[in-house]
Amino acid sequence: xxxxxxxxxxxxxxxxxxxxxxxxxxxxxxxxxxxxxxxxxxxxxxxxxxxxxxxxxxxxxxxxxxxxxxxxxxxxxxxxxxxxxxxxxxxxxxxxxxxxxxxxxxxxxxxxxxxxxxxxxxxxxxxxxxxxxxxxxxxxxxxxxxxxxxxxxxxxxxxxxxxxxxxxxxxxxxxxxxxxxxxxxxxxxxxxxxxxxxxxxxxxxxxxxxxxxxxxxxxxxxxxxxxxxxxxxxxxxxxxxxxxxxxxxxxxxxxxxxxxxxxxxxxxxxxxxxxxxxxxxxxxxxxxxxxxxxxxxxxxxxxxxxxxxxxxxxxxxxxxxxxxxxxxxxxxxxxxxxxxxxxxxxxxxxxxxxxxxxxxxxx
Amino acid sequence: xxxxxxxxxxxxxxxxxxxxxxxxxxxxxxxxxxxxxxxxxxxxxxxxxxxxxxxxxxxxxxxxxxxxxxxxxxxxxxxxxxxxxxxxxxxxxxxxxxxxxxxxxxxxxxxxxxxxxxxxxxxxxxxxxxxxxxxxxxxxxxxxxxxxxxxxxxxxxxxxxxxxxxxxxxxxxxxxxxxxxxxxxxxxxxxxxxxxxxxxxxxxxxxxxxxxxxxxxxxxxxxxxxxxxxxxxxxxxxxxxxxxxxxxxxxxxxxxxxxxxxxxxxxxxxxxxxxxxxxxxxxxxxxxxxxxxxxxxxxxxxxxxxxxxxxxxxxxxxxxxxxxxxxxxxxxxxxxxxxxxxxxxxxxxxxxxxxxxxxxxxx
Numbered sequence: 001x002x003x004x005x006x007x008x009x010x011x012x013x014x015x016x017x018x019x020x021x022x023x024x025x026x027x028x029x030x031x032x033x034x035x036x037x038x039x040x041x042x043x044x045x046x047x048x049x050x051x052x053x054x055x056x057x058x059x060x061x062x063x064x065x066x067x068x069x070x071x072x073x074x075x076x077x078x079x080x081x082x083x084x085x086x087x088x089x090x091x092x093x094x095x096x097x098x099x100x101x102x103x104x105x106x107x108x109x110x111x112x113x114x115x116x117x118x119x120x121x122x123x124x125x126x127x128x129x130x131x132x133x134x135x136x137x138x139x140x141x142x143x144x145x146x147x148x149x150x151x152x153x154x155x156x157x158x159x160x161x162x163x164x165x166x167x168x169x170x171x172x173x174x175x176x177x178x179x180x181x182x183x184x185x186x187x188x189x190x191x192x193x194x195x196x197x198x199x200x201x202x203x204x205x206x207x208x209x210x211x212x213x214x215x216x217x218x219x220x221x222x223x224x225x226x227x228x229x230x231x232x233x234x235x236x237x238x239x240x241x242x243x244x245x246x247x248x249x250x251x252x253x254x255x256x257x258x259x260x261x262x263x264x265x266x267x268x269x270x271x272x273x274x275x276x277x278x279x280x281x282x283x284x285x286x287x288x289x290x291x292x293x294x295x296x297x298x299x300x301x302x303x304x305x306x307x308x309x310x311x312x313x314x315x316x317x318x319x320x321x322x323x324x325x326x327x328x329x330x331x332x333x334x335x336x337x338x339x340x341x342x343x344x345x346x347x348x349x350x351x352x353x354x355x356x357x358x359x360x361x362x363x
Numbered sequence: 364x365x366x367x368x369x370x371x372x373x374x375x376x377x378x379x380x381x382x383x384x385x386x387x388x389x390x391x392x393x394x395x396x397x398x399x400x401x402x403x404x405x406x407x408x409x410x411x412x413x414x415x416x417x418x419x420x421x422x423x424x425x426x427x428x429x430x431x432x433x434x435x436x437x438x439x440x441x442x443x444x445x446x447x448x449x450x451x452x453x454x455x456x457x458x459x460x461x462x463x464x465x466x467x468x469x470x471x472x473x474x475x476x477x478x479x480x481x482x483x484x485x486x487x488x489x490x491x492x493x494x495x496x497x498x499x500x501x502x503x504x505x506x507x508x509x510x511x512x513x514x515x516x517x518x519x520x521x522x523x524x525x526x527x528x529x530x531x532x533x534x535x536x537x538x539x540x541x542x543x544x545x546x547x548x549x550x551x552x553x554x555x556x557x558x559x560x561x562x563x564x565x566x567x568x569x570x571x572x573x574x575x576x577x578x579x580x581x582x583x584x585x586x587x588x589x590x591x592x593x594x595x596x597x598x599x600x601x602x603x604x605x606x607x608x609x610x611x612x613x614x615x616x617x618x619x620x621x622x623x624x625x626x627x628x629x630x631x632x633x634x635x636x637x638x639x640x641x642x643x644x645x646x647x648x649x650x651x652x653x654x655x656x657x658x659x660x661x662x663x664x665x666x667x668x669x670x671x672x673x674x675x676x677x678x679x680x681x682x683x684x685x686x687x688x689x690x691x692x693x694x695x696x697x698x699x700x701x702x703x704x705x706x707x708x709x710x711x712x713x714x715x716x717x718x719x720x721x722x723x724x725x726x
Binding site: 030031032033034035036037038039044047048051052055056057058060061067068070072073074075077079080081082083084085116117119120121122123124125126127128129130131133134137138140141144150151152153154155156157158159160162163164165168170172174176360361 | 393394395396397398399400401402407410411414415418419420421423424430431433435436437438440442443444445446447448450479480482483484485486487488489490491492493494496497500501503504507513514515516517518519520521522523525526527528531533535537539723724
């Protein structure tokens with residue numbers, strides 16, 4: 001477990017500034033879609049705000065939350081969707097099928113919902129070997145079984161050679177909130193403690209290492225995993241969770257910035273407490289990336305009531321996906337939403353959301 | 364209103380055979396995905412059976428029905444999904460956005476469920492004009508409003524130029540079965556009357572005419588429309604509906620063959636009663652297609668109890684999408700599942716499902 005060096009953002013001169021300076025970024029207008037519009041950063045959020053939220057405008061479309069919560073006859077449903085376009089489709093630790101189940105299951109879990117049903121829509125490129133499709137379906141089914149969800153409905157489309165890239169998968173998921181919980185970014189409040197369930201940056205770097213042909217002494221394996229089991233353990237123990245967020249596109253940095261903005265709070269994290277593996281750190285340095293901004297597929301941050309933090313950490317560490325769980329920071333007072341990090345050098349720096357993302361198609 | 368000439372299938376010598384001869388089609392083994400695997404015909408059904416149904420094997424994955432029915436605390440939910448890859452994305456009568464809402468809403472309606480919520484997953488190709496995306500989102504929202512569904516959750520992915528074709532959309536939908544109904548292919552029984560809500564073949568031919576640059580005196584417009592309103596009217600009137608099916612990929616021929624096979628019944632239809640527009644008929648003849656096998660996006664067949672048929676027909680004709688509604692056939696006795704048609708010449712012919720489909724990417 002090592003800590004990342006800050007390779008991308010200049011540190012502020014004052015070691016612990018009270019009101020750090022935020023550099024204003026000019027809003028760029030794009031006429032056409034660019035890769036960064038799908039990368040989880042600021043450009044994607046602009047597109048969602050300006051095209052989707054405006055176009056579909058309705059109170060249920062909470063663009064700042066992982067899934068929609070719908071009530072019917074006292075049943076609280078969660079509903080979410082994700083498309084998966086990862087390239088390459090097989091990678092150390094998983095494949096597009098594992099991802100298509102975990103990603104959607106995790107979005108449901110982040111609302112405190114037990115994942116129950118999945119749909120699966122396949123867009124196949126002409127020429128895709130049927131054995132490849134079979135392997136992907138097997139991965140999906142194995143992961144679904146592990147979590148206890150069932151793929152109950154599906155669709156298949158085929159497009160001409162060169163009009164897609166192997167295969168794309170969409171899954172939508174339905175979960176049930178069994179407890180009367182309010183787990184959402186707006187529930188975050190001053191004093192909440194941030195718990196992280198393990199080392200960050202592995203999924204993104206596993207894909208990039210493969211794509212760029214980087215070799216290390218050990219193979220970086222994706223952390224892709226379904227997180228419902230750990231969330232269920234926390235809920236069963238009665239931990240007061242205010243917000244949960246899985247750290248996918250845009251990594252820890254994007255997740256915390258989104259939540260700070262929605263909740264209108266400041267978040268202070270401590271670099272020393274954030275686990276990053278040596279090989280991930282090395283790969284990040286080589287590619288000029290910040291592990292805080294690299295995608296994960298089996299990592300979450302829980303915002304819990306400070307009195308419950310120790311007990312929650314113990315529960316997380318008792319779960320196979322949380323052995324390295326750590327207390328990484330706290331929600332603090334402050335006038336405007338901001339995420340800051342106390343670095344290993346004792347300075348504080350602003351943790352910003354990227355505009356785009358140097359890692360396209362990692363999920 | 365004209366009737367199609369049978370251009371593709373040889374007629375049987377005996378005018379009204381009791382046990383028509385079915386030509387055995389050798390099962391072709393494919394190693395790689397071909398376009399026909401997504402075309403709604405026999406090859407797609409083989410792929411679904413052999414890869415998806417086998418891989419995801421669970422009792423809820425009813426591959427012979429448009430959506431899955433899930434029960435929770437007395438609430439009966441329907442859940443369905445479709446991806447949309449239509450090419451071109453704009454066509455007379457609609458666009459990929461209209462299609463993405465209608466297609467999924469119609470799948471829910473075919474289970475007798477009131478469509479309530481949609482998810483929307485976008486896969487965008489780098490370079491897509493943002494104004495195009497905005498137009499599509501506007502179409503989706505206008506259609507959603509018309510039906511009374513809300514797009515409540517979504518996702519955006521972007522892939523490199525040349526790795527998708529403009530944009531692909533997936534929608535999944537949740538509906539509620541408000542009445543205690545059993546509307547499914549297995550409910551079809553001898554004596555049921557088949558009602559069709561209008562002329563067939565328009566959607567597929569609208570796309571093909573555009574793609575092939577065919578010009579007629581009038582523009583063939585797609586029939587794309589949300590069918591829930593008409594279904595609701597039938598249910599509210601207490602019509603005993605045994606099965607509903609929208610006639611998308613593979614057209615009327617595929618829909619009836621699927622239902623005959625699932626229900627284990629014979630279906631006899633009458634060519635004279637099936638409305639086909641002159642221009643659609645002409646375009647079909649020019650391209651060597653059978654209107655029975657061409658896709659629609661606003662057409663359904665209802666299998667109703669024979670005593671309710673006249674009343675149901677009246678209700679359908681009173682709806683804007685059913686002015687041309689017609690009684691097109693009946694479920695009959697017979698040893699093995701089969702669909703036959705009394706042609707305009709007085710002969711009976713077998714109506715078969717295509718192996719693939721000469722019209723790729725029409726939805």
